[in-house]
Amino acid sequence: MTWYSGEGGLSGLVHTVGRITDDVRRVRRGWHWDTPRPHTWPEQGAVVPAPASDLGWARQEPVRSIRYLIQRGLLLPFTEVMAHPKVEGREWVRELERPVIFAANHSSHADTSLILHALTDRARERTVVAAAADYWFKRPLLGNIVSLFLNTFPFSRTGGAQAQLHSSSQLLKSGWNLVLFPEGSRSPDGRIQEFKPGVGHLAKETGTPVVPMHIRGAYQIMPKNQKLPLPGPVRVRIGKPMSLQPKEGSREFTARVEKAVRALATEPRQPDLQGTWIERWKASKPRDLRYED
Amino acid sequence: MPRPGAVIEVDRNTPPTLFHYGEGVRLEKLPLGSRIVYPPDPLDAIAHPERAIKRALAKPLEDDPLKSLLRSGMKLTIAFDDLSLPLPPMAAPDVRQLVMEEVIDMAAEAGVEDIHLIAALGLHRRMTEDEIRHIVGERIFSTFWPDRLYQHDGEDPELNVYIGKTADGEEVTLHKRAVESDLVVYVNLTLVPMDGGHKSMSTGLASYRGIRAHHNVKTLLGSRSYMNPPDSALHHSCIRQGQLIEDTVRVFHIETTVNNHAFPAIANFMQKRETDWTAQDQAMFLGMKQMTDLAPPALKRSIFHAMRAPYGLTSVHAGQVDAVHEKTMEAVRNQLSVRVEGQTDIVTLGVPYLGPYNVNSPMNPVLVVCMGVGYMFNFYRNKPVLRKGGVLILTHPCRYEFDAVQHPSYIDFYDEVLADTTDPAEIEKKYELRFAEDPWFRQLYRKSHAYHGVHPFYAWYWAAHAMEHAGDIIVVGGEREVVHRLGFKSATTLEDAFEMAEQTVGRHPSVTHMRMPPIMLADVE
Numbered sequence: 148m149t150w151y152s153g154e155g156g157l158s159g160l161v162h163t164v165g166r167i168t169d170d171v172r173r174v175r176r177g178w179h180w181d182t183p184r185p186h187t188w189p190e191q192g193a194v195v196p197a198p199a200s201d202l203g204w205a206r207q208e209p210v211r212s213i214r215y216l217i218q219r220g221l222l223l224p225f226t227e228v229m230a231h232p233k234v235e236g237r238e239w240v241r242e243l244e245r246p247v248i249f250a251a252n253h254s255s256h257a258d259t260s261l262i263l264h265a266l267t268d269r270a271r272e273r274t275v276v277a278a279a280a281d282y283w284f285k286r287p288l289l290g291n292i293v294s295l296f297l298n299t300f301p302f303s304r305t306g307g308a309q310a311q312l313h314s315s316s317q318l319l320k321s322g323w324n325l326v327l328f329p330e331g332s333r334s335p336d337g338r339i340q341e342f343k344p345g346v347g348h349l350a351k352e353t354g355t356p357v358v359p360m361h362i363r364g365a366y367q368i369m370p371k372n373q374k375l376p377l378p379g380p381v382r383v384r385i386g387k388p389m390s391l392q393p394k395e396g397s398r399e400f401t402a403r404v405e406k407a408v409r410a411l412a413t414e415p416r417q418p419d420l421q422g423t424w425i426e427r428w429k430a431s432k433p434r435d436l437r438y439e440d
Numbered sequence: 441m442p443r444p445g446a447v448i449e450v451d452r453n454t455p456p457t458l459f460h461y462g463e464g465v466r467l468e469k470l471p472l473g474s475r476i477v478y479p480p481d482p483l484d485a486i487a488h489p490e491r492a493i494k495r496a497l498a499k500p501l502e503d504d505p506l507k508s509l510l511r512s513g514m515k516l517t518i519a520f521d522d523l524s525l526p527l528p529p530m531a532a533p534d535v536r537q538l539v540m541e542e543v544i545d546m547a548a549e550a551g552v553e554d555i556h557l558i559a560a561l562g563l564h565r566r567m568t569e570d571e572i573r574h575i576v577g578e579r580i581f582s583t584f585w586p587d588r589l590y591q592h593d594g595e596d597p598e599l600n601v602y603i604g605k606t607a608d609g610e611e612v613t614l615h616k617r618a619v620e621s622d623l624v625v626y627v628n629l630t631l632v633p634m635d636g637g638h639k640s641m642s643t644g645l646a647s648y649r650g651i652r653a654h655h656n657v658k659t660l661l662g663s664r665s666y667m668n669p670p671d672s673a674l675h676h677s678c679i680r681q682g683q684l685i686e687d688t689v690r691v692f693h694i695e696t697t698v699n700n701h702a703f704p705a706i707a708n709f710m711q712k713r714e715t716d717w718t719a720q721d722q723a724m725f726l727g728m729k730q731m732t733d734l735a736p737p738a739l740k741r742s743i744f745h746a747m748r749a750p751y752g753l754t755s756v757h758a759g760q761v762d763a764v765h766e767k768t769m770e771a772v773r774n775q776l777s778v779r780v781e782g783q784t785d786i787v788t789l790g791v792p793y794l795g796p797y798n799v800n801s802p803m804n805p806v807l808v809v810c811m812g813v814g815y816m817f818n819f820y821r822n823k824p825v826l827r828k829g830g831v832l833i834l835t836h837p838c839r840y841e842f843d844a845v846q847h848p849s850y851i852d853f854y855d856e857v858l859a860d861t862t863d864p865a866e867i868e869k870k871y872e873l874r875f876a877e878d879p880w881f882r883q884l885y886r887k888s889h890a891y892h893g894v895h896p897f898y899a900w901y902w903a904a905h906a907m908e909h910a911g912d913i914i915v916v917g918g919e920r921e922v923v924h925r926l927g928f929k930s931a932t933t934l935e936d937a938f939e940m941a942e943q944t945v946g947r948h949p950s951v952t953h954m955r956m957p958p959i960m961l962a963d964v965e
Contacts (some may be wrong), residue, residue, distance in 0.1 A: 237582055414586055424555065425548045429584050 177366040198380040202301070203293040206275070206323070215272065217296055218263065227262045229378045230368060232259070234265045236283035236385030236421050238431035241267050243385075247388055248320050249274070250346050250404050252339045252412070253328035255369045257376055259297055262326055275322040277302035277315060279332070304331055312352055316435050319353045329401065336368035339409055341430060347401030356388040357404050359420065361411035384411045442481035445778025445960055446713075450474045454670040455714045456726075459934075460790035461917060462803060462837045463740040464732035465710075465725065467706065470790075474951035475784070477825070478713050479960035481773050482699035485752020489535065492756050496694070501767065502761030506543065506692060509623055517541060517621040519592075519645055520562045523571050524796035526631040526698060527957075535696045537577035538626045539756065542739035543694075546579065556617055557589040560626075560644025563651060563892035564797070565885070566591050567848050571800070592645055594892065595882050600647040603688045606680035610653035617643040620690055628695045630768050632776070632819070632959060633667050634945055635784050636695050638682020646681075648876050650893060653677055655898045657864045658664035665818040667961060670771070672772045672852035682761060694758040695768040698751035700775055700958035707747060712956060737802070737841070744793045747802050761860055772896070776819075778959040783827035783964065785949035788934070789816045791836040792957055797899065798890065801843035805922050806850050806858075806896050808836050813913060815844045816901030816954065820962045825952055829911035831941035838918030838926075845889055848945035849881045854925065862927035872897050911944045 179185065205209060226232065240247075248268050251262055262270050280301035300314060321327055327349070329342035350357050364381035386407055390429035391400050407420050422430070450456070456467035457476055486492045510516065520536050525527060540557070547555055552892065557580070559567060566774065572589070573581040581589065592615055593599055599616045606612065614707035618624045618641075626644075630636040643651055654677035660666065662673035669675035685691065703711045707728070709721035717725070721834045732740050755771035757764045795803060795811035803811065812834040815913040817824065826832055857871050873893060881893030907913070913928040914937045931937035941949060954962070 235582070237581075240605055397585060424588065425551065425553065428544060428548050428579075431579050431583060433579075 164184040182283060184231050203296045205298055214295060222260055223264055226260045229376055232261055232264055232381045238272045238427050239385050239387055241431060246322055246324050246355055248346060248350060248355050248357045248409055249326045249360055250329050250357050251328045251362055251384055252408055253332040254337045255365035257365045257369045258362055261365055261381055261383055268309055270324060274326060275300050275318055279304050312348060316353045316428040320354050323366035334373045335371055341404040342401050342420060344398050344401045346363050347397030352398040356390045358388050359386040359404055359407040359411060370392055386411055386420045442483055445480040446478045447780055448476045454727045458714060459835045460792040461835045463744050463793040463856060465729055466835060468951055473950055476953045476954060476955055477778055477780055477956045477962060478955050479700055482701040483754050485699055485754060489538050489638045491754045494538050496675040496758040497542060497754045498675060498915055499762035501757060503692060503759035506561050509692060510550035510552055514619060514622040514624050516552045516555045516616050518627060519691060520627040521629050522559050522564055523567055523799050524564055525629050526751055527794050528747050530751045533577055534575050535753050536575055536627050536629055539694055540576060540580055543625055558582055558615060559591040562590045562643045562646060563594050563895055565889045567890045593886055595886050604684055604964055606684055608680055610681055611649050611676055611931045612681045612684045614685060615646045616675045618741040619644050623690050623692060624698050625692045630695055630697050630772055633669060633769060633772050636760055636768055641685050642678045642681035645860055657904050658866050659903050665820055667818045687754060693761040693764050695764050697755045697771040699754050700751045700753055702958040704747055704750055776959060777963050778892040778960045780825055780962045783828060784825060784952040785945040786831045786833060786951045787826040787834045788953040791834050801846045802841045804842045804847055804850050805838050805926055806854055806899050808838055809903050809926055810899035812956045813906045816956060817906040819960060820964055822962045825962050826910060827885055828909055831912045831944050832910045833914045833916060833937045836918055837917045838915055838922045840922050842876055846891060848884055848890050849875055850895040850896040858925050864901050876933055943961055
């Protein structure tokens with residue numbers, strides 16, 4: 148009999164509450180909630196993490212529509228006001244026919260919003276962000292909120308190549324673009340750090356092109372250990388998509404992507420990486436309108 | 441079928457007349473028997489601008505098709521007019537964007553790798569990135585800005601090349617990139633008859649050295665008017681310079697014209713004759729009048745300057761400069777011409793909030809003179825609507841208000857030069873060179889968004905002809921001290937102005953009100 152089944156009336160309810168109270172009391176005593184851990188107990192082992200969730204709910208409707216509204220109404224206007232980002236090379240991400248990996252330098256928490264701001268609506272709507280599992284998903288509530296806003300998924304920085312590959316390659320294969328920061332963590336001084344090989348592994352495993360991106364100015368907005376952002380100018384430079392050459396190893400490819408991101412940081416434009424004007428002009432051609440009969 | 445322009449005589453049933461009053465509007469009752477000249481209705485716009493542009497480029501006038509002029513390995517430069525045209529700025533997409541996209545498409549197909557786009561500013565201010573983006577569109581901006589799309593700098597000693605002298609001794613300079621190019625494609629937008637033709641290159645890509653050949657008091661006094669090129673010494677000088685440029689550089693000229701649909705739906709009453717005002721137009725007028733009476737100037741300005749005109753393309757021609765410009769003038773006259781019989785003792789003009797040199801800034805007193813006494817007075821062919829010695833009456837608040845970023849030299853011009861004299865010839869002789877060569881003004885012109893140091897002089901010279909022609913100039917509703925500094929008379933109301941005018945033109949004068957904008961060109965018989 149349950150208290151809400153309608154049987155037993157008030158006496159039933161009292162009975163149920165009493166039972167729950169007894170259970171809680173028993174557990175409290177058994178596990179010494181109000182006293183120190185008994186020294187006779189064996190030493191505490193490593194905490195075994197719960198199996199990671201890939202936060203599939205964040206990529207389902209109606210969450211996608213809610214995120215669209217949040218991003219258009221809050222995130223993008225806020226980014227625009229704070230950074231007034233200048234984007235070069237948007238034509239390379241306008242008409243993406245297949246999923247790509249966006250590989251960018253990482254110096255600030257603002258990087259993700261700046262990358263999303265630089266994308267077209269169409270590309271942004273199909274983009275997931277790899278977020279460090281041991282940082283963003285340590286607290287489930289925070290992880291879920293960030294996923295709602297930015298469409299992040301947990302990306303293990305410590306689990307080796309196979310662990311990194313699994314969920315990311317599944318997402319790429321199911322049509323999602325992936326934002327990845329190959330440095331692994333935010334730069335402590337704003338300079339680009341060495342790239343970890345994950346981006347190359349992932350590109351090789353899935354045959355996905357990599358779009359190199361360089362963000363300049365994000366470190367001044369919100370460097371590591373700063374809690375609140377400060378306004379400042381930002382430039383986001385997007386390079387031509389890069390694909391693995393025949394017989395090219397994943398580590399060589401990672402090195403090539405790193406070199407491209409470093410080159411994008413330099414002035415002036417880099418036609419080799421950003422494309423000649425003719426290539427960019429053709430890439431930015433609007434789609435022909437097709438009228439129904 | 442759009443109505444042609446009209447001249448209406450004021451009778452007892454005529455509704456009050458709309459007068460522009462800077463960032464505001466007024467209704468005025470004109471004396472019985474006065475004439476009101478209305479511009480023609482907007483001509484029908486071309487339904488498919490892209491197709492018309494493609495056709496013009498494929499079948500140019502007295503020139504080869506553009507496609508045949510483009511080849512891989514060549515140096516191509518596209519120059520285009522700046523934001524001083526059209527007014528108000530055009531609602532996106534700007535016709536210059538449409539034309540340039542076609543040209544660039546062709547260049548891409550032909551594999552022209554070396555291509556530059558230059559905003560032909562002349563001595564105007566540098567535009568902001570957003571202003572350039574508005575003219576060229578996002579696609580061109582993101583592909584070329586800032587290394588291949590940039591603005592002319594008339595003060596860069598290395599980028600301005602002296603290319604020679606005309607038979608009349610006018611020096612000609614040109615942007616170095618244009619001189620070194622195998623082909624220069626000029627993309628123009630002609631709003632009024634003084635624009636376009638050889639004037640585009642000879643002023644847009646020139647330096648002070650070349651521009652001063654025709655932007656001077658003598659030339660402008662010899663231009664009756666400079667809105668009618670055949671009678672304009674200014675244009676004759678530009679043509680001589682342009683011919684020298686054509687001998688030096690291979691030019692492919694593209695000119696476009698738009699109709700005079702100058703106001704968006706929110707200000708539709710400004711577009712219409714008062715007798716056509718519906719209840720909605722009357723309500724909109726009342727709303728705008730109350731808003732402009734009460735709102736602080738900055739708010740009013742932001743509202744007015746946010747307006748974008750729904751102009752429609754009426755013609756596009758490409759090819760050799762003279763052949764193209766002849767067709768363009770025909771299209772402009774079709775849109776703007778109004779037949780007006782005879783001259784008049786008094787002409788009234790409502791000076792609006794915007795002129796070519798104050799896009800996104802207040803119209804300072806010197807620019808009020810440039811706009812009202814300069815441009816608006818000169819919208820005529822054959823002879824001015826105002827008889828020699830007649831009275832010109834303007835309505836404008838004429839505040840002591842300057843934009844320190846865009847018009848720094850205007851401030852000194854007003855405070856220092858006009859305090860001494862308002863005579864254009866004397867001003868030119870005593871002060872022009874000092875302002876033109878001032879290193880601080882030069883720096884602001886090159887690196888900030890300031891008009892060139894000499895620009896207020898040119899703004900003043902535009903008015904030289906009207907100042908010489910009119911017996912008196914009265915400003916209604918202006919700040920008295922400012923109006924006196926400009927050398928004019930100040931009146932509180934239009935009635936007062938008429939009374940003051942009687943002292944110059946006698947009792948029972950004839951009055952004509954030129955109901956602009958939208959702009960028109962009075963064909964005075």
